[in-house]
Amino acid sequence: MVGSFSSPVDLTPYSLDRDSPPRIVGAVMPVDQDARVYFTLVPPTPPPREWRHSSLSAILEAPTGKPVTTIAHNTSATSVYISWKPPPPETILGEFLGYRITYRTRDKSPEDDAKEIYIRDSTVESHEIHNLETYTQYLVSIQVFNPEGLGPPTTVLVMTDEGDYIKS
Known part of the structure; x- marks a missing residue:
């Protein structure tokens, strides 16, 4: 067991x-x-x-725990890095399948232009997001998921770098 x-x-x-x-x-x-x-x-x-x-019945629920963000910073003018720690195991409430990361620019509504990345490995604790806009604030959310659904999100604000300026 x-x-x-x-x-x-x-x-x-x-x-x-x-x-x-x-x-x-x-x-x-x-x-x-x-x-x-x-x-x-x-x-x-x-x-x-x-x-x-044979059959066994069980109560199946989506996770109740949130990951804890440990680091969030830009790595270039078009990318950001985020790392986290998983929520306590007892809050996963089933098989821990991985993480969902969503991100969007700060000035857009949640329904507009949000992108998502699924990491189907529960041992991963960091990710770098590429191809972002230069010198822009992003809201990045991380959630754990199990077969029943997504847990609550942890959201952090992170900004890409200024980039190179061409002098005229």
């Missing part, structure tokens, strides 16, 4: 019977009645033929 828990839990002993569909013997009970329990039951390899028609 693999799991992440939002509060302390009492894990009563369990076992899997290889000759029948998966089952938990005993109980997995949260200490606090309002706590959620998230877990994945991993079958033996290879899984028995009977498991094909």
Whole structure:
């Protein structure tokens, strides 16, 4: 059993019977009645033929945690670098699939011209955005995502560099 828990839990002993569909013997009970329990039951390899028609139900939710921005600065007149730390594991609420980065110029509305980048690797903690406008402020947002959706965004303001001026 693999799991992440939002509060302390009492894990009563369990076992899997290889000759029948998966089952938990005993109980997995949260200490606090309002706590959620998230877990994945991993079958033996290879899984028995009977498991094909078995089902387990679970509460599936989008993440509740936000990444924490650690660095945001320009790297040139047309690019910016951003790095972050992931939210606490218990706030992912399922399989951590990666990050979504959105960015737009500060003077545009959220519906206008917002671009997005999906990073489908939960171990990545930085990204450089290229092909931006010179000497422009950008709002950059980072969100984690799982199979159920996106978590809340963390947004930072960052500005590209002035660039080269040609003297006439």
